[in-house]
Amino acid sequence: MADLKPAASQLISANALWTGQAVFLTRDGTWSTDPAQAALSTSAEDSLHLLEMAKASNARAEVELVHLAAATLREDGRPWPTRNREYIRALGPTVRRDLGYQAATARAD
């Protein structure tokens, strides 16, 4: 996974240590399994600030694989990752729509 440089319009993601689930950092420093709840950085400094919070969480052995992910605002004003890898992490395998976070949405449909 190529590391991104901190910039505006990013979110912080990681995997929860205990479950392995993909998680996304919220503005108050907690982790959510929903990228729409994530904090979208407003600047490189903001990304760095969020990254520091995430690294502190890693140091507390709560998450692994902390990284930045490019993101944008959806139509509903919530953030969503843009790159393929993060997009797939946010939803689940594209070849198994019944698995991962997308499964809940699929059932609701």
Add this chain to the structure above:
Amino acid sequence: MYRYDDYDQTIVRQRINDFRDAVERRLSGHLSEEEFKLIRQMNGVYLQLHAYMLRVAVPYGSLDSRQMHKLAHIARTYDKGYGHFTTRQNIQYNWPALRDMPDILEELAAVDMHAIQTSGNLIRNVTADPYAGAAAEELADPRPYAELIRQWSTLHPEFSFLPRKFKIAVNASATDRAAVKFHDIGLQLKNDPQQGRGFSVVVGGGMGRTPFVGPILRDFVPEAQILTYLEAVLRSYNELGRRDNAFKARIKILVHELGKEAFSEMVEQEFARLLPTADDLPTVELARIRSQFITPTFDQLPDQDADYEQALKTDDAFAHWVAVNVVPHKQPGYAIANISLKPYGGIPGDISADQMDLVADLAQTVGHDEIRATHAQNLVLPHVRKRDLYTVWQALDKAGLATANLDRASDIIACPGLDYCVLANARSIPIAQEISKRFAAKGREDLIGELKIKISGCINACGHHHAGHIGILGVDRKGEEMYQLTLGGSGAEDASIGQITGRGFDEAGIVDAVDTVVDTYLGQRKTDETFLETYRRLGPAPFKEALYGTA
């Protein structure tokens, strides 16, 4: 089948306790993320895009019904109801939680299984010919050697922190079904008129960023000395393999950079030093292991069976499956039945818990309780009476496991790719699915004959694309998934590395490109010529022209 004794069992149990302890140390902050990563990997635990992944070792691809039922149970209880057979005869689960891992490992231990050394920079699961003990032409069963090497390499004090992973394969037939020339060490069993049984040893084959067909480092090592020779190779590699760059750390690079002769000299010197004090116990142990791999008590049967012949005549679908998926057995009246895990449009290597149970039941009732996993991500019932084949096929067919496509265009090897894997640059599975659907729709797989298509989602080449007759490599080009095409590779005894055709294709384009390549082959082939033979006769030119037009 090999059964653990108390010693084997104790080793596995102690390792589980050790892993529990490592998890504790990570949770309490005494292991850093980087340290814990290496330790969990040594125990088969990866962290992927969506979750942890547990890779369970299936040593030399051999399973019995009890073990397969257990794999099904684990899939249901701790995962999402399925598993994925890999290109190294292992099975992996894509969704287990770390907190469940020790319990899963305990479940495995109860049926003489483990996940030890299925990842990490150490000697990985030893692979072998999936037709071992059943193939008509084999010199001897390769599995006792593989088991001896499994034990020797398990928790090896000196070789557990190697520069990079280390893969060993054992083959004992003239036909290479273990891809020995693409392994860090490939052992090919042979008989020497003077020295008896031993191995020709290939060292430094591999795929990845720098693919090599491995050279033969030593033409003959007597079987009694094989562990000593492996020790000499591993020590030389541990000391001299590059540690400055993970992409250059495999033994193939060391052999290439030093030159085969210089490396061989080094190994010979160490081998000569070790031999005078080498231990004779491995030979004694080999005899013990061999006694556990006794051939099943086969029924004495005529080679032909009237009911079977009748079914072949009356049921075309069955006859087709037999023609494609069933191969000759050494015992009269028996056959080797290949179970394809490549349904048209399906995910290569995936199998549901219910399907696992069915395969286990078939093995138990009509398969002398043996199952094999192949490096092509399929399963095998190695010992089936011909008279039972029709029953077997009917049961498989009902469960969606009777696709008749062994070694055909839709029998595609694919890594998990970007749908699961943290290293991938592009998705592999959807490409495999689309190509498979295309061939299924055109209904010309029989016309095409043997064709091995292999897809990797990154340069690590877990999908063995270098060794594909047609190989596909997924790359990321500025955020877009693109696919490079290679032609003319082979992972068999005539091993070769595929050549890149030219610029890559997008997701839709790559499926058309494969179609174009196959059309070109069909137009150019001589009678009975396989794709690979035609490609080797003609070279890349006509294929490139068909793909890109004349420059």
Add this chain to the structure above:
Amino acid sequence: MERLDLRKLTGAHLKPYRQMDDDAPMPEEGAVLVSLERLTAESETLLAHNYPVGLLVPGQAKAADLAPWLDKVALIAIRFEKFSDGRGFSLAHRLRDEQGFGGEIRATGHLIADHAEFLLRSGVTSVELSDPLAVDHFIKRLKLYSLWYQDTLDARPTILELRHGRTRKRLAS
């Protein structure tokens, strides 16, 4: 720094050694560790001292290069630069098996408890650890394993010996 004897599971009896830079003046007393370069250059004065002198080498050192000093130094310390770099295991093995070194081999550097049992079975006899808790983790791990498939370089039996009820014989004889 904490020390642990991997067999006795205590470090109380182990001498501390001070690591000396190549240009640092020698202390009046206390045991020291010096590099192979320094030992080679200053062997006469160093070995004439009345305090123990140990040799500190990186994992990639060649056992044969150390051979001339093995009967002259008090111990060999192998430094692990990074926990994932396993060259030190082969060096320890060679010092025992190839060079017949019978003295103390001490591992230092980036060690984790997961090395413990592998170190012991490769011929390392003691470790130097920065964290007292790490000592507990090492001890726990050493107690955890009671069996192994491979030759141990000491009198402890392997699984093959236990399984076949006899000690190993030389293949050549």
